[in-house]
Structure formats: structure tokens, C-alpha cells
Amino acid sequence: MIFYNIVFGILAFLSFVELFSYISGRSKKIIIKITVVILIIFSGFYSGPMGDYTTYKAYFENITNSHLTNFQDNRFEYLYELINVIIHWFTTKYYILRLVMALIVMGLWYKIYTYWQDENNKRYALTTLFILWSLNFGNIFIIRSTVAVSICVYSIRYIEGKNLKKFLLSVIIAMGFHTMSIIWAGAYFIFRKSAWKKFYYIILGLVVLFSNYMAKFVLEIASYLGERIYNSIYSYIMYGANQTFSVTYDNRFTTFKALLNIVFLLILFIYVVRRKEKMCTLQNEDRYLNLYLIGSIVYVIALNSSNALTRAALTYNSAQYFLLPRMFDLPEIRRNITIKFMTFMLFVTYLYMRMYMNINSNAYVPFTLI
Template identity: 30%
Template sequence: MALYFLIFAALALFSTFEIYGLKQAESKNIFILFCLVLFIMSFIRWESGTDWETYYAAFNQSIEWGTENEFEWGFARINEFVKIFFDNYTILLFVLGAILFFFQSKAILKLSPYPVTSLLLLWCTTFGNIFFVRQSIATAILFYAVRYIEEKKLVKFLTMIAIATLFHRTSILFVLAWWIYSLKIRPTLMMIFIFISLLLSAIISKLMGNLGAIAGGVIQQKMEAYLDSSNDTFGTEASLVQIIIKGFANKIFIFGISLFFMLRLEKKGIIFREYLNLYLVGIVIYFSTISISIAFVRLSYVYDMMLILLVPIILKNIDQRYVRFTLFFVFLCYAGLRLYISLVGGYYDLYVPFKTIFNT
């Protein structure tokens, strides 16, 4: 666990320098250095991270071109290419990691005023995506596509979505971001959307249980089985209620602070509401689906990444130094807590110790 918090401490230190006057060029160089370290970690890992066995087994089965499997076309073809020509899983991780970190790093440099701070938040929420899966790669590509919404380049935006679907088919749903991005949603209406999503999730879950009881017999058994499977917590020890409570605390904390600053930042002509719109969609998706199936929650991942833009923009535009320091300290505590929960929340053995190709 020490390794994870060592990286956290280093990122936190340079993030502090960044917020308190580090030159843009220096900040960029430090960011690139950290990205390089995380990229290396992403392909030298071994038997670390979730879904390792599934992906490793799929790679070993990719013995010929066009092998039939459950994965999307692009991901499957890359697997087959590396298996046929190199037969080395580390090389596959290198290729896939290069794709992910290229788009992820370029997007952060383009969109965030404090790239090191964004990387700090990304590390604490998703380990910087070093334990990537298919959706991680697709999410990085979609995150990069946000720049084309800002630049109003529809063809390039759709091209990025098309590329992302080669890694995860649900990426097509991000096309909605083109219209959601520029909406002028009132703060009150935003809160109503969140409340409705919470209510909707509870109603759907209750309705499915009642329908099963009314129908009885085989239908009731299938409904109960579905609800049991949908409440699967993906191997974590936390109950579904605990997951909902933690999700609510995580998301509403950032949303509440962002909502407080939204109007004053908008008056300055700063792009902020647009990112908050997308973050709001992630919250709505999360609460609308979590009691139905945790698998559906993954649809919110790319929208959740707006978090790493919202926080730096807020910090960048606070004039009072003591207020900026106080809020930065609050965000730092929040990020550290998120990192700790991610480590001990149920997948501890998959992260600690961090295994590599050098100690297998």
C-alpha cells in the first residue's frame, strides 16, 4: 500500500507547487514525467488489477486472426495481432497502455488549467487507469473527444466516438454529450434531476420485485434471481446500500461545491457549467441504475471524469489565497480518502502488493 500513497504524496506535493505559482511549462514537464511513470506501471504489472484472469485468458485464446470472442472488434484485433506476432502479454499491455495514455494525457493538457492536480485526482479515483480494461481505453478516447465539442467539430467528435466503440460498444451513448454540454440548466433543476434519479432507481427495483410476486412461479424465481445478481457488488465486501451511500457522498460533495461556484465562474466567461452538465449526467446515470444493476453504472464513467476538470478550474479561479489553500486542503483530504477506500474496498488483494513482470 505504501507505493500507492507514495505516488499520492508526490503528486500532492507538485500539485501544491502548481497551484501556488508553478510555471505552465514546468507544470507540463512534471505532468508528462508522472504520466510516463504511470504508463510504465500499466504494462509492467502482472496479476494485478481487476479482470486480469479474464483478459489474460482471452489473449491466450487469440491464436488466429478473426478468433470469435465476446470483445469489440478493435480490442480483439489488437489482441490477435500481438498474440500472433509476439506472443507476449506485456507487449499487449504496452500497446493498449500507449493508446490510453496518449488520449488521456493529451486531453488533460488540453482541458485542465492544472494538469498535475487533475492527475492527482485521477490517481485517487481510478489509480490513473494503470489497471485499465476495455472501457478504460474507450473512456480516455471519449474524454479526449470533449475538446471537439468545445471546438464545435462534429465530424471529429463522431470519429472519436467511432474509435472508442472499437474498444467498448457503450461508447456510442456519449453522442448525447454533444447536446448536453451546452445546456443552460438551472441549479434547482439539476438538483431535481438527481432526486428523480434516486427515486426512479428505488421505484424500478421495487416494481420488479412486486411484479415477480404477482406473477409467481417461474417468473418470480427469475425476477428474484435477476435482482440478486443485479445487487452483486463485484466482489466487494460492502452491501449495495453502503455502495449507494458512498456514491452519494462522493458525487454530491463535488457537485455541491461545483454548483456553488458555477454562476460566478460563468459570469467570468470560464468554461465550467459545461463540464458540470456532463458530470451531472454521470450522477443521474449512477443513481438511476445502481439498484437495478451495478454493471449499468459503468455507463457513467466518462461523465465522472469531469471531476478532474471541475476541481482544478475552481482552484484556478479563487482569488483569495487563504480560501484557495483551505479548499485545496479539503480536496486533498477527499482525494486521499477516495484512494484509501479504493484500495481497501474489496479488491485489496488485486492491488497490494503491486506485482510486476520482475517479481513473478
């Protein structure tokens, strides 16, 4: 935990500087570049407490050219197989593959950070980096889903820019690393449907109320997605019915903390959106709330089927990375230094708890499935 705490402390300090003083966009880009390089290095040489490192390593070391044409029997999505084969042409060192994957992921996130950093320094790029480390990259283990989520989040610029062709191309590329990215295809249309929020709330309530029937519901949906996907999801549900896969926390606690976190964030985000609506200062926060609501629905459905399937919600739940910092826009926080400092300390405490529980859950998903 020492390493995680050091990085957490550094990023918390940088977030503090961004929120409580002026720092130029150029300086932020330099800081982000340095951080990205450091994360790439660690992603290549450190496996982290989670992730099926050994089996991924063995798979890479034994891969052959037949994987380029063996579409049906390959264990993973084609673009991931392709990268494995190409790297294997030059070296059998697994850390090289991990460095390449880290370059892709961190390169995309660098573009994401800088995209959210506008000329008025209101997008909180450093704070977003701090949040992402606490909720996601604290694991420092780049796997297929990490690449897929990064591509999907990158494609948000195409949603905002109403470029459907580039958005769909991004989804297809993301699916080349993880099939679950197909669920992101709906984000383009969900993003602008602010009037649909009341239906999302109702659906979320019904999903929680009828949680015991979610596994059967997921299998019914999967039956329309092809035999291979159906069999994979069926395997997840059968093997993960009790949210196992070496998870430290039991099923009831996992479900409780997930629901508590969803409710807490929804209350916070709804408050931020309504206050900004009243002040006429909305910057798509209501639309990001749409994405988070869908992510919450998908997460609750998946959690009651198999812990492994909760990754399907990662793309939509990424909206929280950009919604969380917006609470510091509110005048009741921004104009009172004492309240702002107290809010920041609560913010840091919350993120530390999320990071700590994430790292200490010791969870991984067997690579032989999906």
C-alpha cells in the first residue's frame, strides 16, 4: 500500500493546487505528461494485487501466428490477439506487451485529460487524473477492458461533436479489445435525452427491487447476442453467482457498498446539475448524469448476476470522473474557503476509501472466460 499511498498523496496535492490556486494549462499538460510516463513504466513492470497476471503472461508466451486467422477458437477479441501476435514476432518478454498496452491506454487518457482542459481552466484536468487513479488506475494492471474503456471514454468527444461515424468506429475498435464495449453504442443517443431521466430513475428502482431476477434477465438478453457471447455470460453467472473470484468481501457487503456508493453519487450529481441549471452554467453535466444513470442500472443488473459482469458498466460509470470535480463550481463551495477546504478533505477521504477497498478486494476474473 505504500506505493499507492505515495502516488495518491502526490495527486491529491496537485488537485489541491488546481482547485485552490491558479495553474496554467501549459503547466498542467507538463504535469500530466510526466505522470503518464510514470504510469506507463509501472504498468509495464508491476502486476498489482489484482488481475490474472500469470495466465495472461503464459498466453502471450505461447501465442502463434495461427491466432491471426483462428477467429472462432481464439480466447480473446481479435485486436487483442493481433497485438499479442505482432509483439511476439519481436520478443517473448511479456512486459513489452504490457508497455505497448500501457502506451495505448495512457496515450488515450492524456488526450482525454487535455480535451477536458479548456482555455478557462474549468475542466479540472489534474483533479480528474486524481479521481481516475483512485477509482481505476490504482490497480496498475492494464488488461483488455482497460483498453476498451479508454477508447470509449475518448469517443465522448465525438458524441459532443455529433460525429456518429467516428463514434461508431471507436466502439468497433473498443469491441476488438473487449466485447462488452457493445453496450457503449447506445451512449450517443442517451447522452442528449435529458428528458428521459425520470424513466432512468424508475428503471433503477425496479432493478433494485427485482434484483433476485436479474441473472435470468441477463441470460434472456444474452440469448439474442449469439451463442459465443451467451455461453460466456452463462459461464460468468454460473461461476460467479456468489460474487466470488477471490473477492475478499462477501456478496452482501459488496452489494451494500455498491448501492450506497451509487445513491451517494446520484444525490451529489443531481444536486450539482440542478444548482447549475438554476445558475445557467451547465456544461453538459446533465448529459453526463444520463450516462452515469445508465451505468448505475447496468451495474446493479450485473452485480446481481455475477461480479465479473460489472465491467459492462465501466464505460458509462466513467462519467463520474468528470462529474465529481464539478461540485467545486458551486458558489456555496467556491466562495467560502472554509467550506471549500472541508469539502476537499471529504472528497479526498472518499477517494481514499474507494481506492483502499478496490485494492484490498483482491479480485480478479479468470482469463479463460469471455
